[in-house]
Amino acid sequence: MAVNVSVAFDLPPLPTYTLSVREPLLPPVPDNVVALILPIIAYWGLSMVYHFIDVNGYFEQYRLHTPAEVLKRNKVTRWEVVRDVILQQVIQTIAGYGMSYFDATETVGREEYDVAVWATRLRLLQRAIPPALGLVGVDAAGLAKSMSQSGHTMLAGALAGGSYPGVVQSLILESGAEVVAPAFARWEVAVASFIYWYFVPALQFLLAISIVDTWQYFLHRAMHLNRWLYVTFHSRHHRLYVPYAFGALYNHPVEGFLLDTAGTGIGFLVSGMTNRQAMWFFTCSTIKTVDDHCGYAFPWDPLQHFTSNNAAYHDIHHQSWGIKTNFSQPFFIFWDRLLNTQWKGEVKLRYERARESAQKQVDMDAAQAKAAAPAVPVIEQREHERVVVSPEGPATRTRLRRKTVDSLKGPSHAVPGSVLHN
Numbered sequence: 001m002a003v004n005v006s007v008a009f010d011l012p013p014l015p016t017y018t019l020s021v022r023e024p025l026l027p028p029v030p031d032n033v034v035a036l037i038l039p040i041i042a043y044w045g046l047s048m049v050y051h052f053i054d055v056n057g058y059f060e061q062y063r064l065h066t067p068a069e070v071l072k073r074n075k076v077t078r079w080e081v082v083r084d085v086i087l088q089q090v091i092q093t094i095a096g097y098g099m100s101y102f103d104a105t106e107t108v109g110r111e112e113y114d115v116a117v118w119a120t121r122l123r124l125l126q127r128a129i130p131p132a133l134g135l136v137g138v139d140a141a142g143l144a145k146s147m148s149q150s151g152h153t154m155l156a157g158a159l160a161g162g163s164y165p166g167v168v169q170s171l172i173l174e175s176g177a178e179v180v181a182p183a184f185a186r187w188e189v190a191v192a193s194f195i196y197w198y199f200v201p202a203l204q205f206l207l208a209i210s211i212v213d214t215w216q217y218f219l220h221r222a223m224h225l226n227r228w229l230y231v232t233f234h235s236r237h238h239r240l241y242v243p244y245a246f247g248a249l250y251n252h253p254v255e256g257f258l259l260d261t262a263g264t265g266i267g268f269l270v271s272g273m274t275n276r277q278a279m280w281f282f283t284c285s286t287i288k289t290v291d292d293h294c295g296y297a298f299p300w301d302p303l304q305h306f307t308s309n310n311a312a313y314h315d316i317h318h319q320s321w322g323i324k325t326n327f328s329q330p331f332f333i334f335w336d337r338l339l340n341t342q343w344k345g346e347v348k349l350r351y352e353r354a355r356e357s358a359q360k361q362v363d364m365d366a367a368q369a370k371a372a373a374p375a376v377p378v379i380e381q382r383e384h385e386r387v388v389v390s391p392e393g394p395a396t397r398t399r400l401r402r403k404t405v406d407s408l409k410g411p412s413h414a415v416p417g418s419v420l421h422n
Contacts, residue, residue, distance in 0.1 A: 009181045011120055013171065017110040031275035032100040036093050038279050039286040043089070046287055047246035050294045054244065062296045064315050064351070065242045069358040075239040081250045084236075088249050088256035095261050106274060111196070118192035119184045126162030133159070154187055201277055208267035208281050209331045215263040217335040221327045223255070240293075243311075243318050248293040260289075288330040309333045316343045321350055 024031050053059060057067075065073075130140035140159050148156035157164040169183035184192075223234035233255040240247045249256060264285055268278050291303045292314045304310040309328055316322035325343040328336045336342040 011123060012116070012169070012182045012184050014116045014120070015112050017113045019107040019109045022106040022108045025276060025279075030100075031106070031279070032103065033097070035275050035278040035282055036096045039282045040089050040093070042283045042286050043085075043249070043290055044246070046290045047248075050245035050290075050296070054295070059296060059298070062298050064295050064297060064312060066355050066358065068362045069242045069354060070244065072358040072361045073241040073354070075241070076250070081240070081247045084251065084253075085246060085249045087253055088251060088260070091253060091257055092261045095257065096265070099265065103275075115189065115192045115196050116184070118195045119188045122188050122192060123162045123184070126158050128161075129159060130161045154185055157185065201273075204271040204273050204277060205281060208264075208271040208273065209285070211267040211270055212263045212285060213328065213331050214335065215266060216259055216330070217328050219259055219263075220329065221341070224324060224327070238318065238323065241318055241320070243293040243295055243315060245290050245294045248289045285330060292330055307332050316347060319350070319354070321345075322347075 022031070024034070026034055029037075133140040133143070140161070144156040144160035144163075146156075147153075147159060153166070154164075157167075164182070164185050167183050167185050168180050170178060171181050172178050220234075223229040233252040236252045237250055237255070240250060249260065251259065264282060268281060271281075273281060288303060291301065292309065292311055294311050295315070297310070297312045298304055304312075309330065309332055313326055313333065314329060317326040322343050325341050326333075326336060327341055328334070333342060
């Protein structure tokens with residue numbers, strides 16, 4: 001039977017906990033595998049949405065480039081792009097799965113304890129309030145007493161340095177003795193819960209994307225400033241002068257590993273994320289990269305306005321005249337601004353000239369193809385128009401068979417026929 005004893009507590013005691021292995025979010029697939037699969041699903045899912053918009057000619061008013069530019073300016077086929085992207089994703093998945101063997105087994109069960117730790121830090125922080133107020137001539141004790149008499153007991157306790165005499169809890173010690181100990185105020189638990197469940201993960205995410213941005217900026221910039229790095233590796237990505245969504249990860253395999261796989265991996269490890277946080281981080285990074293290469297400047301796309309680094313910003317980097325600027329990717333443009341590598345020139349006329357040049361090339365190709373088509377003599381053409389009379393007598397039905405010359409068909413890459421015949 002529990003008995004009352006006198007025990008002095010300076011702070012509310014922390015709860016005990018028992019650890020257990022975290023169950024997978026999607027059993028039986030482990031969370032670390034889901035974190036590797038989700039970015040691939042997001043990549044191709046979002047890319048196909050943009051591809052559908054592209055091939056059907058929707059939202060032409062928001063396109064950064066015309067279909068003629070896609071056809072004439074890009075130096076790589078879509079099949080080659082798909083092949084290299086899949087190769088990079090295979091390497092990325094293998095590397096990520098290999099690193100997971102070094103990860104500690106994730107456990108659950110100490111969440112309440114961790115929230116109490118943050119609540120303890122808040123309680124200790126309140127002890128600095130009375131001396132801080134004293135520095136500006138405010139009597140913290142008198143103010144706390146006045147607030148308490150007005151019914152603001154929680155505020156009074158904070159002003160008094162975290163003193164809440166009426167907030168207590170009953171505990172049973174290991175010896176079986178029952179004691180009364182101080183407890184955390186409800187506001188302390190609420191704030192501590194917010195810090196643990198939302199604020200700290202948000203800081204981890206911000207740290208991770210900052211690491212990715214820093215890693216990619218300096219490595220990306222080096223690949224442009226060093227001729228050997230550019231020619232050997234990065235020039236492959238710049239075969240896409242007119243980017244499109246599923247070309248976002250079109251890279252040399254070595255570059256893809258160093259720039260994307262290693263960059264996000266370091267961000268994940270340094271920030272101390274869990275596998276479930278990694279699902280968000282890897283997937284959001286992938287979606288942002290695809291969106292930056294989509295080729296459309298949609299006014300309603302939140303990712304286009306979340307930061308200044310968007311499809312229009314990165315598209316400048318893919319142009320011959322902007323290739324030594326706008327290195328930042330995929331989230332913020334902090335380093336471009338700080339190191340003065342942000343494009344600041346005129347772009348409208350440059351884009352117009354590129355559109356006109358590509359359209360002229362398409363028109364010339366169409367004219368040459370039409371000129372090269374074999375001419376059909378009028379007599380031969382009439383021979384192909386003959387009446388076939390059925391031997392059934394007066395009720396004979398006449399059928400006209402006409403042999404036609406196939407019209408010029410529009411090429412691939414989603415160029416509509418209207419472009420060719422304007």
